[in-house]
Amino acid sequence: MVQTGKEHRTPEASLVVAGLVSVRVAVSALHQPLLAFALLEQDPLPVVRAMLLSLHDDELLAAKKRYTAVRSAWNAVFLPLRFDQIFFVCAWHAIVGASQAMKQHAGLTIAVASAGPLQRRWLTTRPVWHAGELVAWCVEIALHAQDPRELLVVTLTEQNMLRLVSRDSESNLSD
Numbered sequence: 001m002v003q004t005g006k007e008h009r010t011p012e013a014s015l016v017v018a019g020l021v022s023v024r025v026a027v028s029a030l031h032q033p034l035l036a037f038a039l040l041e042q043d044p045l046p047v048v049r050a051m052l053l054s055l056h057d058d059e060l061l062a063a064k065k066r067y068t069a070v071r072s073a074w075n076a077v078f079l080p081l082r083f084d085q086i087f088f089v090c091a092w093h094a095i096v097g098a099s100q101a102m103k104q105h106a107g108l109t110i111a112v113a114s115a116g117p118l119q120r121r122w123l124t125t126r127p128v129w130h131a132g133e134l135v136a137w138c139v140e141i142a143l144h145a146q147d148p149r150e151l152l153v154v155t156l157t158e159q160n161m162l163r164l165v166s167r168d169s170e171s172n173l174s175d
Contacts, residue, residue: 021152030091036125038078071164
């Protein structure tokens with residue numbers, strides 16, 4: 001680009017960042033190490049619960065139908081998103097032979113342009129299989145509580161994982 005003496009501002013130059021979020025995954029035994037996720041402006045859990053509660057008990061009797069209903073309800077929060085609003089992060093702990101440095105330090109860093117109407121975002125993954133259970137993550141991020149120049153690290157672990165359908169096919173979302 002040639003400068004003409006006039007100040008030239010690109011759209012990127014005027015971008016105000018609400019926060020920097022680094023996403024890491026410290027979980028092994030995942031069926032697939034690539035996790036799809038989005039940063040949602042609203043907590044998706046009430047929507048998922050409402051969808052599951054709207055189903056009749058007889059529709060959920062069979063374990064396969066229960067699994068399908070839970071997976072469909074969870075994935076429904078991703079339907080209104082554009083393709084550029086869905087991100088991917090690799091769970092290096094789930095890859096046999098990955099170096100210890102990759103497991104400890106690799107992740108994905110995202111600049112969040114807007115904190116959203118509630119000054120929060122919910123990092124929400126699509127459901128994946130972990131050790132025979134269908135699981136997902138939904139981690140609340142309070143962007144107003146941090147300096148936008150500081151890196152906020154969100155680590156997805158077994159401790160903050162939501163077990164959607166356990167081995168005995170019971171849903172933990174309809175409590």
